[in-house]
Amino acid sequence: MQQVFRRSALTVALGMCFTGPVLAQSASGNVFGQAAAGSTVVVENPATGFRREVAVPADGAFRIPALQPGNYRVTVRDASGGTRVRDVVVNAGVGTSIDFAAPAGGGDVTADSNSLDTVRVRGVRAVNPIDVSSVESTTILTSEQIARIPVPRDTTAVALLAPGTVRGDAAFGNLASFGGSSVAENQYYVNGFNITNSFRGLNFSQVPFEAIAEQQVKTGGYGAEFGRSLGGVINQVTKRGTNEFHAGGNVFYTPSSLSAHPRDIYQTNGVLRSDNSTEEESSATASVWASGALVQDKLFAYGLIQYNKTSEDVSNNEIVGGGTSESAKWPTYLVKLDWNINDSNLLEFTSFNDKREREIDSYTEAGTYIGTNFLEEGGQNHILRYTGYFTDNFTLSALYGHGTFSRAQHLRTATGADVSYGGNLAVPATGCPIITDARPKYRQDLTGKYVSTCNITGGAIERGDAEDTRDQFRVDADWQLGDHQIRFGLDVDNYESVAGTSNEGGRVWRYAVVDPNGTPNSGDEFDIVREQIVNQGTTVKVKQHAYYVQDSWKITDNFIAQIGLRWDTFENLNGFDETYVKVKNQFGPRLGFSWDVNGDSTFKVYGNAGRYALPLTPSVAVRGASASLFTRQQFTFTGVDPVTGAPLGIVPRTGSTGRLQYVNGEFGEPKNPATIASSNLEPMYQDEFILGFQKALNEHFNVGARGIYRNLKTAIDDNCDYAAILEAAGFDENFERDGRAAVLPGGGFPYCRMFNPGADAIFLTDFFDDGVLESTTVPGSRLAPKAKRTYKALELFTDVTYDKFFLQASYTWAQSKGNTEGGVKSDIGQRDTSVTQDFDYYELTVDTYGFLPNDRRHSLKVFGNYEFSDEWSMGANLLVQSGRPLNCLGTLTLPSGALHPYGAAFMRCDNKPVPRGTAGRLPWTTNVDLNIAYRPAFAKGLQFKVDVFNLLNSQKVTSVSEIAEDGSTGADLETYLMPASFQAPRSVRFMVQYDF
Incomplete structure (x- = not known):
């Protein structure tokens, strides 16, 4: 027995x-x-x-x-x-x-x-069975399993089933956080090709979901062949053809009539901020596919065509009133060819398109059409992979992939005029400007404000030709030498981005009140308006390559040691093809073990330790290392255009505020690439340690546990306190040295620079704008404290599998603590990867150590499926999770009595410290999804299914506004703790499928 x-x-x-x-x-x-x-x-x-x-x-x-x-x-x-x-x-x-x-x-x-x-x-099989050869933390789900559980058909939704993953902030879209990292630190692959949109790390190519055969979710412990990630790795493998012909099709439909409405949003004073009572959303996806042999036993093909359509109507009176109607239509395809040249040589080709276009129509509160926002996303990907079995012990694989990803945007006004930004730093002459009314009288309520009735987006627009291009080449070898299995390879990954943004209408008009005597309502107040122009546009690049070698050493029949070494080189280039950051041969060791305790694959103890590095994203160079324009100027005015909201009769104010100011040293001129970053800059890297076990209690029941510790050793961000450089270089309080005044800032004196927080930084600076660069070492203690982020977790998981039933359950206790989230900043929804405001000034770093936004202390996940008969089955998916910590972001009063120019960006309110994560927590959330599937016996291959998401229609708050004070006056805001997102409301999805 x-x-x-x-x-x-x-x-x-x-x-x-x-x-x-x-x-x-x-x-x-x-x-x-x-x-x-x-x-x-x-x-x-x-x-x-x-x-x-x-x-x-x-x-x-x-x-x-x-x-x-x-x-x-x-x-x-x-x-x-x-x-x-x-x-x-x-x-x-x-x-x-x-x-x-x-x-x-x-x-x-x-x-x-x-x-x-x-x-x-x-x-349908167990999700996390015991594999005594592994030291990774990986969850694998096949297409059969995904089809049997109620889960949205997207990559992130499947990834969130794995232990140690939590949903990221809604400001960044539908992305997951792995092991306490930010959502910008993950990597995504399909058939071995990197499909991550590396411009900011906040997107990836979407393989037509019906074409996915398997999805791996690697949450830690991955080997030396993987790099450029501090979070997780998602690897998808597509379906392929065989000798047997298969074809089929399906339709998924989510009607708006069966979906619940989102909750309305109110300010803390009871003012309605967003009326969502009439919001409607529907979607439909249709797919057809076929696969088979073009040449028996030699050449196989799989092809799929998918058409997607979504629509959403939003009616609200948030900020400017009005609403939007959004529609998206995108046909996608995937083709997979496999050629068995002979038993020793295989060739694969994958091509897929995921380019999608969104149209967002904007309306006034009265229902008048304003214009349409056209957005593009995604593109083409082509992958060629060769595998050669040269001997019984030596195998070689080579891959080349080319991918494009569009981020283009243009607008169409109600009159039919097209508005776009060419990325040449020129101020767009068409379109309506952005209007901000910060006058105290209208700050808290939403009536009587100066607004634009023709501005379509309310923000910045991407250039009309924005696009990213990736060219990847890698070679991987596998060589069995007795008890040693040696793997080694080369990975080259080059990325180019055409990028740039400008405010719609070319500028932002900000209305404010000047009180000369500082006494409210004394009668001497007067209104002013500030014009702000921010334009960027260039083509930037990142060149990356890595070498790795890894030995899986079978020390005994029951014990395997895994020793891996990886060397990464990262090179970032600005818009003039000049290198401004280069890190050579960053060392990333990996060490792991797996002990088959009983020698029969029923009980495994394993562990691993590794170092993982992350490159700078290309987005950093668009503004920080290339030519950019940022101007401000203040005016008095005599009136306001009732349509555009722009001021009339403007006159520059007297004094310095009325002169045109170039902010951050952004004159629209090139920056010296040698001055952009510390010359001793290290990449962002992290150490990880995992220890765990898995045990089979019987043939149906596995249990396991693992402890995880991650420690961010070095981060990259920018610092904008140029006074620290001048002090270190011997300048006095008037920024003079030897009778000469520094030129601040200039082409060789950038306003903000890249550095490793907490480490001494060596900056090259042209202090006098005479072409002479001086090297200055600035103590790390003067710039910012050391960047800290730790993640501790205990994961408990179990798998149960019977003939008609499978289930996976996991509970994760986790703690994410530090003074930086990482690449992005969920506190304020800042998407500027690697250049957040965290370390811009030392004052911004005070009281910032605490529980981070992705800290979800408790997570319970249970999903599975039960087959009542050959015709009927039911699936379920349960998620119970504790809420994230909250902050109170306010202003800082300087010794002079003025407010710090960074506004409400400090961990303090009412001029008192409120350390990170101590302003409370959001509520626990519970989500229950169910489905029922029917496969009639009289029609083989026919299937009907109904999925109900969020069955109980629980709509707890998942994020809020954490800015508590007005950045200009320090006054309390009624929008503090106002909900920014909720759990998705209940929806119903129908499916019909025929496969033969």
Whole structure:
């Protein structure tokens, strides 16, 4: 019975496992195990005709790497001609273990050459089974599993099923945070190709969801072949063709009539801020697909065409009144070709398009059409991958991929005029400006304000040709040398971004009140207006390459040590193709172990430690290292245009405020690339430690636990306190040295510079604008404290699998603490990756150490499916999670009595410290999703399904406005703690599918 139990536990492990020894960013899997020395192992895929044959060496250990996901038959032939056969499933990133060396018995069949020793695995399998070859923290979900549970059909929604993941702030869209990191620190792959939109790290290409065969979610411990991530890695593998022809289609439809309305939003004084009672949203997706062999056993094809349509009507009186009507239509496709040139050489080609266009019509509160905002996103991706099995022990994989990602935007006014920004720093002459009314009388309520009735977006617009381009090339080798499995490779990833923004209408008009005597309502107050112009536009690049080598050393039959080394080089170039940051050979060691305690794959103890580095995003250079324009000027005025909201009869104010000011040294002229960053700049990197175990209680039930500790060692951000550089360079309080005054700031004296917070920074500066660069070392203690971010977590998880039932449950206790979230800043929704306001001035860093925005102390996740019969099944998905910490962001009064120019950006309110995360927490949230599926027996391949998301329609607050004071006056704001997002309201999705 013990041997039967051991084999049953192994059966659970065959379906989906995690492993270090895989190639090409986990786009393939492998089979490994034990057999009699001198025997021959043959691996065959009947669906494709693929076949590989290897001899078993003297130690009896065999391994066949770089297998495409699919069903395989593994045959062992001994010297006497007897055979033993097993059917197994190989998944991407999976090491499938088979032991042919165990003595026959206990149900093991070994007879003559016609005997079968077969392990059958159902289509729906355990999510986290035991794999004794792995040191990673990985969750793998197949398309069959995803189809059986109620989950939105998108990459992030599936990733959020894994332990250690939480949804990021709504300001950044639909993104996940992994292990306490910011949402800008993840990497995304499809078939081994990087599809991350690296411009800011806040987007990725969307593979047509129906074409995804498997999705891996790596939350930690990944090997040396992975890099450029401090968060998580999401790796998707697409479907492919076989010898058997398949075709089908489906339709998903979410009607607005069955969706609940979002909650209305009120200020703390009871004023209605957003009326959502009439908001409606619907979506529909239709797909058709076909796959089969173009040449039997040689050339296979899979093709899919998908059409998506969404619409949303929002009627509210937030800020300026009015509403929007949004629609998006996008046809997408994916083609996958596989050519088995011969048993030793394979070639794959993947091409997909995800370019989508959104149209957002804007209306006044009275319902008058203002104009349309046209947005593009996504593009084309082409991937070519070669795999060569050169010997039984040496395999080589090479990949080249090219991808484009559009971020273009243009507007169309009610009169039919097209408005776009060309990115040439010229102020757009068309379009309506942005209006901000900060006068005290109208700050708190929403009536009587100066507004624009023709401004379409209320913000900045991207240039009309904004686009990102990636060219990636990588080579990965796998070499088995006795007890050592050596993997090594080269990864080249070059990225180019055409980027730039300008405010709609070219400028922002900000109305305010001047009180000369400082006595409110004394009668001497008068209104002023400030014009602000911010324009950027250039083409920037990031060049990256990495070398890695990793050894999986089988020290004993039960113990594997994994030793990995990685060297990353990052080079950032500005709009003039000049290097402004270069980090060479950043070292990233990885060390792990896996102990098969009982020697039968039923109990594993494992651990790993690793260092991971993150490059600067290209977005940093658009404004910080290239030519940009930022001006301000104050005016008095005689009237206001009732349509545009722009001032009439403007006259520059007397004195310095009325003169045109260039802010941040942004004159519209190039910056000296040598002055942009500290010359001793290190990349952002993090150390990670994981220790865990997994145990099979029986053939149906696995449990496990792991502890995780992450420590951010170095961060990159910008600092704008040029006084610190002048002090270190020997200038006096008047910014003079040796009778000469510094030119502040100038082309060689940028306003803000990149540095490692807490570390001494070496800056090159042209103090006198004479072309002479001086090197100055500024103590880290003068610029900012050391950047800190730690993540501690304990994850408990279990998997239950029966013939008609599967379930995964996990509970995570986590704590994320520090003085920086990382690449972005959820406190204020700041999307400027790596150049947040966290470290701009030392004053901004006071009282900032505490619980970070992605701190969700408790998370419970349970999902699964039960088949009542061959026709009916039900799926469920439960998420219970504690709320995030809150801050109170206010103004800082300087010794002079004036307010700090950064406004409400400090961890203090009422001029008193309010340390990070001590202003309370948001409420716990509970989300219950259910589905019912019907597969009629009379029509094979036909299926109907209904998913209900947020069954209980719980709409707890998930983010709020954390700015408590007006940045200009310090007065309390009624918008403090006003909800910014809620749980998505209840919705119902219908599906019909036919597959044959």
